[in-house]
Structures are given as structure tokens and as C-alpha cells.
Amino acid sequence: MSVMKSISLLSVLAVAAMFVACSEDTVVKTESFNYFNAKVRLVADKPLERLEVKRRVPNTENFNAQNLYVFDSMIFIYSVSAPESWWFTVLDIESGEEIGKIGRKGRGPNEFNYVYGTFIPVKQNGDIKSLMQVRTSEGKLANLLCNVTKSLQSGQGVYEREIDMPSSPLLWIDTKRMIGEIPPKSEYDNIPEEYKSMFGGIARNQVLRIMPQCFIYSLSEQRITKTYDQIYPQPAYLLPFDGYGKPISSTDQFAYMTNKAVNPSRGKLVLAGSLIPQINILDLKSGKMEAVRVEGLPLASNSESVSFYNDVQCDDKYIYALYQGPQISRFYRSYLESLPEKSYPYPELSDAEWKEKCGPNCQLHIFDWSGNLVARYELEGVANNLYLTNGRIFTHRRYSGAMLEYDLKME
Secondary structure (H helix, E strand, O other): OEEOOOOOHHHHHHHHOOOOOOOOOOEOOOOOOOOOOOEEEEEOOOOEEEOOEEEEEOOHHHOOOOEEEEEOOEEEEEOOOOOOOEEEEEEEOOOOOEEEEEEEEOOOOOEEEEEEEEEEEEEEOOEEEEEEEEEEOOOOEEEEEEEHHHHHHHOOOOEEEEOOOOOOEEEEOOOOEEEEEEOOEEOOOOOOHHHHHHHOOOOHHHEEEEOOEEEEEEOOOOEEEEEEOOOOOOOHHHOEOOOOOOEOEOOHHHHHOEEEEEEOOOOEEEEEEOOOOOEEEEEOOOOOEEEEEEOOOOOOEOOOOOOOEEEEEEOOOEEEEEEOOHHHHHHHHHHHHOOOOOOOOOOOOOHHHHHHHHOOOOEEEEEEOOOOEEEEEEOOOOEEEEEEEOOEEEEEEOOOOOEEEEOOOOO
16 A cells, blocks of 8 residues: 545645636536546446444644644654644554654754655655655755654654655655656647637636646656656647636646545556546556546536545555535535634534534545445545555544544455
């Protein structure tokens, strides 16, 4: 198992706010339209069952966490506003007790002005290591390989090397290769004249031409060894986001952002749509991609407050996707706006309150590697993140910070 989310909640909310607001959620009416270069297959829905909480991990709600990462037996909590002089606090996943700190704040040796919340762990030669994207004391943006095991043992940051990737890293395939993504580009001058009139009031520097591009980076060769430039249809200026022919601008590019998970043994990359409820499965060897959507789900929404698949994980048998949906998105946004400022941790709502306000809670959609939906579970409340470690499933309750372990047994 090797997985990590590539979009944080803050990113999704900031992105969603940039979409054109509508009085009601607008669902794409053209089912034949495809947002990715893959033939979409509609798969049969499954009855919604309740997945019971096995336990609440102690102490996790006591941090104003922007991001959490789970690996092996540890929880890594990233908090920009933490008063301590460290960027990450490490907890034991069983007891919730603090194990140590990672990434000292400051301007001295092995101290960082800023850490961007990127924490991509891997086990190598018995040690847990992680790639961290940091701003050094000299102001340089760097991807550093941190030896987590030795850092926790010594109480000091142990950084083995800088990894000079051309763009932000996302996931480990193995200890020698990573998946990264080159961000989209905005171009106007190179767009054919007959299409420029489509863009109306869109500023020239907002016209999106080149979609994001995934790649494999070899650490031993220190270069990109394979690119996947056919995940998204090209050129981007021909793609309508809302299904009604509106051209894509640089704000609409976020409709194509996905949470990603990789399964090295199968050689597959999963891309779960945040604003488009679609599961894409990319074969890393052939570059071919398959896509599925669950029957009955909306195809997309241009509402400023809707998100769908918030996170995704996978193992050798299954793909686990955390589904939110439009009812929860709308209600929770208004709920947060009603709270006083600086009231973290936000009060939890009971399951009864959630159901009264917006129907079912967050859901866990489980697919096999053929793309078939094998189970659909209702979870407790609203979750921001999904974690899979050593065959165990965890979620992070949005804003309150509580981490829950679920009693999930998959054969």
C-alpha cells in the first residue's frame, strides 16, 4: 500500500469559491461529455449500509490541523498556527501520545521559514522517511528527504538529500520512483483566432490551454522517465466545464483536480475527482485509462460549495474513495459561516443533527480494480481525509480534528 492525498480541504474550498455561483447546483446534462481521456462506464449502485466506528484515537482533536498524514503506526499532524516551534507533531496511532516533532521553525541550520504541508512517507532500509517541501532559511524552495526515524530518535532534523524535481511530488511508487504533476499553463496568444471570441470577459492570462501532466521521476537517474500527457483532453480551450459550451478559464482548471493514490504491485494510479464524481484508473505502464461513475450520482456541479470525492486510498484488492456530495457541502459551508471566529475546535454535530440537516453523512465507496462498486457505507459525520494503514481504515473529522477508526473487514 502506498497512498497519499494530493489535495487538501483548504485547496478545495479555495478552488470552489472561484467557480461562478448559481442559485442552485447545476448538474451537467450532457452525459456523453467526458472530462478525462477515458471511456466512462456507469456502474451499478449498492445499498447504503452503516459502517460502525471501532474507536476514537485519543488526543487528535487537540490540534488545529491543516493536514494529517498516517503512515505505519504514526500520525503526522501539520499545523501552521501551532504555537510550538515545529511544523509537524507526531502521535502514536494507538494511544494518541506524542512521539516527537519534525521540521523546526526558524532561520538556522536545518530550520525552515515555512513547510508547505507536503509530507510523503515511505519505508526504506527499515527507516521511515518522508519527502518534505520547505522554504529554507535562505528563502529557497526545496524538496528534502527527511529521515523520520532518525529525526525522532535524535530530536533533531535529519535530512539526507535534496530531490530536485521539476514540479511538486505527489506519491512514492517505490523507494526509487515518485509520481509528480506539472501544473496547468495559461496561454492566449497560441490559441487559434476562431476560438478567442469564446472567451468574452476572461482575462488573457486566465485562458487555460495546457492541462496538468502527471509524470514518473527516477531518483537514481534524477530525471523524468515517463510522462502521461493524455489524461486530460487537449487542447484545454475546447473543453466546456459545465456541459453547456462555456470555455475553460484558469479558474475552471480546478474542476479537473483529483485526489490520487497509487498501487505499485498493480502498476495503477487512481484519480478520484474532487468536483467531478468520477474514478479514473491509469495503467502506469501502458498509459491507458479507464473511468467509472456510480449510477445516480450527478456528473458535475459548478456550485461554489460542492465537492464529491475528498480523498482516496487503495490496496491490492480495492479502491477506497471518500464521498461527500452536494447536500453535505452546502450545509456544512453555511454551518461554518454561522460560527464565531476563532472557535476551533468547532463543535461536533451528532449523527441525528447531520441527518436532519442534510441527509446521509459522508460515505465510503469501495471499488474493485475492475471499477465495480462493491460496497457503499455511511460514515460518522463529515470527514476530510481517509487513511489506510496496515489494513485499517481511519477518517479525520472535519474541523473538530477527531480521528476515527472504523470496523471494516474486507475479504
